[in-house]
Each structure stands twice: as C-alpha cells, then as structure tokens.
Amino acid sequence: MSATQIPVVRNILEANDRIAGELKDFFKEKGILVLNLMSSPGAGKTTLLERTLTDLRDEFKMAVVEGDLQTDNDARRVAATGAQAVQINTEGGCHLNSNMVREAIRALDLDGLDILFIENVGNLVCPAEFDVGEDHKVTLLSVTEGDDKPEKYPLMFNISSAMVLNKTDLLPYVDFDMDRAAGFAKGFNANIEIFPVSCRKHEGLDKWYDWLRKARASKKPS
Amino acid sequence: MHELSIAQNLLEIIREEMKKHGKSRLLTVKIKHGRLSAVVPEALDMAFTSLTMDTSLAEAKMVMEAVPLTLKCYACGKEFSPEDTAHIFVPCPHCGEEIGHTVVSGKELFIEYLELE
Secondary structure (H helix, E strand, O other): OOOEEEEEEOOOOHHHHHHHHHHHHHHHHHEEEEEEEEOOOOHHHHHHHHEEEHHHHOOOOOOEEEEEOOOOOHHHHHHHHEEEEEEEEEEOOOOOHHHHHHHHHHOOOOEEEEOOOOOOOOOHHHHHHHOOOEEEEEEEEEEOOHHHHHHOOHHHHHHEEEEEEEEEEHHHHHOOHHHHHHHHHHOOOOOEEEEEEOOOOOEEEEEEHHHHHHHOOOOOOO | OOOHHHHHHHHHHHHHHHOOOOOEEEEEEEEEEEOOOOOHHHHHHHHHHHOOOOOHHHHHHHHEEEEEEEEEEOOOOOOOOOOOOOOOOOOOOOOOOOOEEEEEOOOOOOEEEEEOO
16 A cells, blocks of 8 residues: 555644633633733742732632642642632643643632633743633743743743733842843733732732733623 | 643544544654744654554654744834844844844644655
8 A cells, every 4th residue: 555645734732722712712701811820930920829819809709720730739828818729730741731721610610700810830831832711821930030031931921911020029139131031021022011020029019900900801791 | 841742632633634534554744843832853752752652653753844933023024034043032134123023933833744554
C-alpha cells in the first residue's frame, strides 16, 4: 500500500479551545466576568486576590478557582475572605486547562456571581497556551523577578489585557526599571494596562479596582 | 512542560484522522509551531515518543517546522521579522518604532499534514 500525505491543518489544542468556547458562552449567558490570573510562583497572585476579595466584597459577589500542583493552602486563604473558593490540584501539571475549570466550577454557586477569578498554576510559560473560558488574561509580575521577564516570556504578556506589577514597596532594594518592564510588556501589546501595586502595603490598588469595575460593567447581561 | 498535554491532544487528532481516512499506519506527522508559541520541539518529540512507545504508532516520525515571527509596525504599518535569534523586541527596521507591534504570525501550533499508509 502506498503512503498518502493527507493535509490536516488542525489546531493541536482544538479540544481545549472548544471547551473554552463553551465556557465562554456559558459565562456570557450568566453575565459573569472571568479573569485568568497568571504569574511565576510567588509573584503575589493569592495576595492580590485576598486584597481584592476583601476590598470589593460589598460591591461584587466573587468566587475563585485555585490552581496548584498540591495543597489547598491558597483556596483556604481566599476562602478566609468570605468568597467561595474551589481548589484544583494538578498533581504535577504545569497549567490549568478548560476541562479542569469546567469540572471545578460545578462546586461553585454561580447564581448572581459578578466576577470569577481563575488563579492559574504559577508558571510564565505553559498557561499561556491554554484558554480556560476567560474574558481577560491578567499577568502579575513582581519587581523582585527582574524587569526583563516580559522580554523572556513574550507570549504571556502579548495575550494579557493587564499586567499588575506587584511588590513596588521593594523597589528601593532591587534593580527593577519600571519603564523598561512596561516597554517590554508593550512590545507586542500596545493596549496592555499596567498597574503598579504593593499588595502588602495596600498601595496602587485603586486603579486595578477601577479596571475591574469597568470590565465588570461591560460584561453585565443586557 | 505542557508538551505532554500537547502530545496527548495531538494523538487524539491523529487517531481520529486515521480512522476517518481508513488508514492504519502513521509514517509522519508534520507540525508547525510559531516562534512565539511556548513549545520546545525536543520536549514535544520526547512526549510523543513516550506516548507512542509500544503502540502501533511507535514508528511514526514527527517533523517540526518553526514559523518565523512576523510583526506589523504600530506606527508605519509595515511588516517585518526580527532576525536576531536572541532578541525579539527590536525596533521597526522601516521607521524605528519600538513598541506596540502586532503579531501577524508566530503564535501557531497546528498539524500541517499526516503521512498515512
């Protein structure tokens, strides 16, 4: 039998994208704003969530899907703010995918929910390839990591609507050039919003909250 | 490290296409991946080999072709490709604009063809 070359031209991650698309439709119908929060391990995703869930709790009903390799430490931290939280343990997996999120949200009461945060596994590479039904990807970068991170991990910053620059209270102690980091982040993404914050010192968060309010308002069911 | 997930997805598509075309042997799978996509060819090849070892697809060969990064300048709108292998953030060679370029190609990750028997 002779070999045949069959043109296929199929996106390898089409199965993930299909479920992500279904989730997007579902969240749209429910009028829930969904944010996929990504960063390196230790950049401050959970701390940003703790602040946000606490400061905006009278304004919005919020819930969190927590992705980690192991432990439910983060889910317990965010649940302590009073928000609903569900933990996904990837047990070694380096990213969340749309199927994991679809399963996880079954444990949440989504009625009347305003914002769902999906805290991805700490990793600046792999999560960038997997949509999980979000409206926006938000990438955190902490000033202790170095200002060239957006140059080293361009895809993550290219596809993000916003970059939160955390730990600005440590700027006097590290060689981190805010303009350089912003320049790299905007390299392939003219419209990325940049929010310098210190979650620990409670600084700069107002602009992040305003952005959330705006994003939330544009998602409300008509 | 997500190459294992990619390889699993890839295998599902391959098996589906083989069934659709009534073929039982996979000789080659050709993949195109953009320079900006977070895929390491060696890692994907290793993942594919591990998943197909001791199966009917064990003899299949994976061929990968990188798609260059093409950008459209934010200021002048002309397209260019950063030739530098170490740096991808380079000013537009036509007008010097440094930021805000749009990615035209370089994020792809798809199967181009299968060679089946």
